[in-house]
Amino acid sequence: TLYALGQLSHRHGLFICIGNHDEIDNRPEFVREVRRRFPLLLNQHRVLEIGGERITIGGLDYASSDGPSNRRAGHVANAAAVLSGYNSRRDGPMIAISHHPHVFDVLAPQGVPLTLAGHTHGGQLMLSRPDERPDIGIGRLLFRYIRGFYHQGDATLFVNRGVGNWFPLRINAPAEVVQIQLTA
Numbered sequence: 001t002l003y004a005l006g007q008l009s010h011r012h013g014l015f016i017c018i019g020n021h022d023e024i025d026n027r028p029e030f031v032r033e034v035r036r037r038f039p040l041l042l043n044q045h046r047v048l049e050i051g052g053e054r055i056t057i058g059g060l061d062y063a064s065s066d067g068p069s070n071r072r073a074g075h076v077a078n079a080a081a082v083l084s085g086y087n088s089r090r091d092g093p094m095i096a097i098s099h100h101p102h103v104f105d106v107l108a109p110q111g112v113p114l115t116l117a118g119h120t121h122g123g124q125l126m127l128s129r130p131d132e133r134p135d136i137g138i139g140r141l142l143f144r145y146i147r148g149f150y151h152q153g154d155a156t157l158f159v160n161r162g163v164g165n166w167f168p169l170r171i172n173a174p175a176e177v178v179q180i181q182l183t184a
Contacts, residue, residue: 002037012050016040017059019099019119021164043081047091054092058082058112062099066106075103083110101145101159108155115157116180122147122161122173129172137172147173 008014016038022030034040041059048055060078067074073081078098086094093113096103101117108115122130123139123146135146150157163175 002033005038012048013046013057014038015046015057015059015097017097017099018042018062020062020064023062041082041097043078045082045086045091045094054090056086056088056091056094058086058094058096060096060098060103063103064100066102075100075106079103079106079110083112101143101157104145104150104152104155104157108152108157111155113155115155116160117145117157118160118162119143120146120159120161121165121170122176124165124170124173126172130174139173 005014005016016034018027018031018040031040031042039046041057042061043059045056045058048057060075060082061073063072063074063078064070065074066076068077082096083094088094088111096107096112096115098115098117100119101115104115104117120139120143123135123137123143126135126137126139126146128134128136130147139146145157145159147159147161150159158178158180160178161173161176163177
């Protein structure tokens with residue numbers, strides 16, 4: 001995976017957040033190896049200047065719930081940490097990257113205009129077709145946000161279906177690699 005990430009071309013930076021599968025074997029080793037080659041953002045943000053405009057990338061640590069569980073902080077604490085010291089007037093709009101999409105419910109009311117997430121595998125076992133709404137399937141039992149775009153006021157969430165699986169079967173949840181282009 002790290003080799004594949006190293007092959008990506010980028011003009012303004014490559015930023016990574018951590019997901020649950022990255023922690024399965026050895027979280028400290030994973031963090032150390034990734035940080036040797038890439039900016040792994042764990043409840044941190046970076047301000048970029050592009051064409052005279054500022055934009056902030058905020059990367060959140062993995063959490064599976066709003067509050068603390070299993071000796072780790074939840075979405076609320078992670079969002080507070082990534083927003084610490086951030087000022088939208090000075091630093092520009094923030095794009096938050098988080099493995100788990102439910103953090104959107106914490107970030108949207110705090111004025112984060114765009115959150116990018118994954119984790120759901122598009123529901124993995126879905127009865128509804130990939131181009132149909134509402135989403136009907138196993139994924140709805142676990143997630144409020146399964147795939148695609150969601151909105152709360154001026155905030156947007158995009159949930160990528162990703163390319164992996166929890167087990168080797170996906171029904172009506174095709175893998176995807178997405179390129180998002182920001183426009184003014």
